[in-house]
Amino acid sequence: MNELLKGKPVADAIVEALKNDTTVLESKDIIPCLALIRVGEKSDDIAYERGIVKRCDDIGIKTKKVELAENITQEAFLSALKEVNEDSLVHGILIFRPLPKQLDEKVIEVSIAPGKDVDCLHPENTAKLLTGDESGFVPCTPMAVMEIFKHYQIPLEGKNAVVLGRSMVVGKPAALLLLQENATVTVAHSRTKELEKITAGADILIAAIGRSEFVREAHIKEGAVVADVGINVDEEGNMTGDVHQDEAKSKAGAFTPVPGGVGSVTTAVLAKQVIKACKMQHK
Amino acid sequence: MNELLKGKPVADAIVEALKNDTTVLESKDIIPCLALIRVGEKSDDIAYERGIVKRCDDIGIKTKKVELAENITQEAFLSALKEVNEDSLVHGILIFRPLPKQLDEKVIEVSIAPGKDVDCLHPENTAKLLTGDESGFVPCTPMAVMEIFKHYQIPLEGKNAVVLGRSMVVGKPAALLLLQENATVTVAHSRTKELEKITAGADILIAAIGRSEFVREAHIKEGAVVADVGINVDEEGNMTGDVHQDEAKSKAGAFTPVPGGVGSVTTAVLAKQVIKACKMQHK
Numbered sequence: 001m002n003e004l005l006k007g008k009p010v011a012d013a014i015v016e017a018l019k020n021d022t023t024v025l026e027s028k029d030i031i032p033c034l035a036l037i038r039v040g041e042k043s044d045d046i047a048y049e050r051g052i053v054k055r056c057d058d059i060g061i062k063t064k065k066v067e068l069a070e071n072i073t074q075e076a077f078l079s080a081l082k083e084v085n086e087d088s089l090v091h092g093i094l095i096f097r098p099l100p101k102q103l104d105e106k107v108i109e110v111s112i113a114p115g116k117d118v119d120c121l122h123p124e125n126t127a128k129l130l131t132g133d134e135s136g137f138v139p140c141t142p143m144a145v146m147e148i149f150k151h152y153q154i155p156l157e158g159k160n161a162v163v164l165g166r167s168m169v170v171g172k173p174a175a176l177l178l179l180q181e182n183a184t185v186t187v188a189h190s191r192t193k194e195l196e197k198i199t200a201g202a203d204i205l206i207a208a209i210g211r212s213e214f215v216r217e218a219h220i221k222e223g224a225v226v227a228d229v230g231i232n233v234d235e236e237g238n239m240t241g242d243v244h245q246d247e248a249k250s251k252a253g254a255f256t257p258v259p260g261g262v263g264s265v266t267t268a269v270l271a272k273q274v275i276k277a278c279k280m281q282h283k
Numbered sequence: 284m285n286e287l288l289k290g291k292p293v294a295d296a297i298v299e300a301l302k303n304d305t306t307v308l309e310s311k312d313i314i315p316c317l318a319l320i321r322v323g324e325k326s327d328d329i330a331y332e333r334g335i336v337k338r339c340d341d342i343g344i345k346t347k348k349v350e351l352a353e354n355i356t357q358e359a360f361l362s363a364l365k366e367v368n369e370d371s372l373v374h375g376i377l378i379f380r381p382l383p384k385q386l387d388e389k390v391i392e393v394s395i396a397p398g399k400d401v402d403c404l405h406p407e408n409t410a411k412l413l414t415g416d417e418s419g420f421v422p423c424t425p426m427a428v429m430e431i432f433k434h435y436q437i438p439l440e441g442k443n444a445v446v447l448g449r450s451m452v453v454g455k456p457a458a459l460l461l462l463q464e465n466a467t468v469t470v471a472h473s474r475t476k477e478l479e480k481i482t483a484g485a486d487i488l489i490a491a492i493g494r495s496e497f498v499r500e501a502h503i504k505e506g507a508v509v510a511d512v513g514i515n516v517d518e519e520g521n522m523t524g525d526v527h528q529d530e531a532k533s534k535a536g537a538f539t540p541v542p543g544g545v546g547s548v549t550t551a552v553l554a555k556q557v558i559k560a561c562k563m564q565h566k
Binding site: 124131157159172185187189191198 | 406409411455476
């Protein structure tokens, strides 16, 4: 028994539910809108932006591109941010990161309107993530992992979950979301000793360490559920995850592929948070 | 080999260092001051207040008692809070909790000045705790545990640490502080299955589950370091921790007693945060 936890069916189900939401909102003359703030022309940002716009179009969410010059000043950036913060027709704001060096991310984080902060930059949302207050917004990638688990009805309560990685973008929020579901959660990382022993005890393993095919057969418990958050692209443009797929296939009970796994759910999750923000603003 | 990790020497060392700080501050005509906001006359609060005042007196920190009636309105409470927020001679603010029901803690949390919030109520400090930003304030009890580890030179990097409990007051912050020190951290709790197996793998075990003498010999790895955060008082007034002391004695390599362990370091840690707040405000 080895189940491939593909992202597409998860994203499709989220999209279907959101289409119902946008229909209801439209009947009240509300068009959800996501502002996308992009500085410069990085190809990664443009590709992500394209994916987001396509997803939002499909669901009935308007997108508003805010394109800023690579050499924009902090002041001008904050002024552009203020404009979307105050625009009552904009419900969610996504800022592509990392930002160029002249911009101070710390200042920007506290300047985004917390109620529109669909990617969890503002300390108010970070704090809600820690306290487990569900009125906040959660970073999209760990939330995509949770949506996959929910869709495939993976039981989490009382399970031993190991999160490999402790970033603010994936590792820490994933650990907190799993804790919220009553899993017993271990955060392992680059300084962890006898890592194989720890991951091999995991019923649920989330790989977010940013190293291509790092997780091998020996890391995986027989029958475990493995979610691979890694996106590593080699010189020839081939994409690999943080998990060695063939070895996961022979050992795990279920695992997410790369590509076609967690990454393919993130824009749907982002859209879900825009709808949540929109509903909260119109309550 | 079995070391008793008493709190007093830790508190004494912190106090000595802080006395140097207050002497230097005094030479600049700065007297650090902690405001203590107490609603009603709960004996627990009064006892804690007495301990804080004594500690602060000894160090050279002024205390300002703000005593409010049990039936105070939200509005009047916020007005009293605003007063100490705005008082430039007050550097730290501690609010005794839990507060009576008519007061909305959520509103109060965001109303305390973040720079004076020495007990980590405000979301800005909660967020800093999660991101690992050391310019914030940390809840006193988990910080007391870390001070004990530091004082007794307990190595944490790469160690397997298990935190038993996931409250915002102890469990979650303790896990984050341990992660910050590069431990591999597991959060276990009431829904954890095969708990003994998990805690028995811990090099470092923090018991914060709020159940008298819950941690027995079988939970403890031979030679482990055990920090007991529990304070349980029975009908006859006897105080016990969350760890069975005799069994810890026979199994652990080192453990904190109750009483005389973690609890006896918290007021020193609180004083340390007041000095930190004072220095930040006068930078």
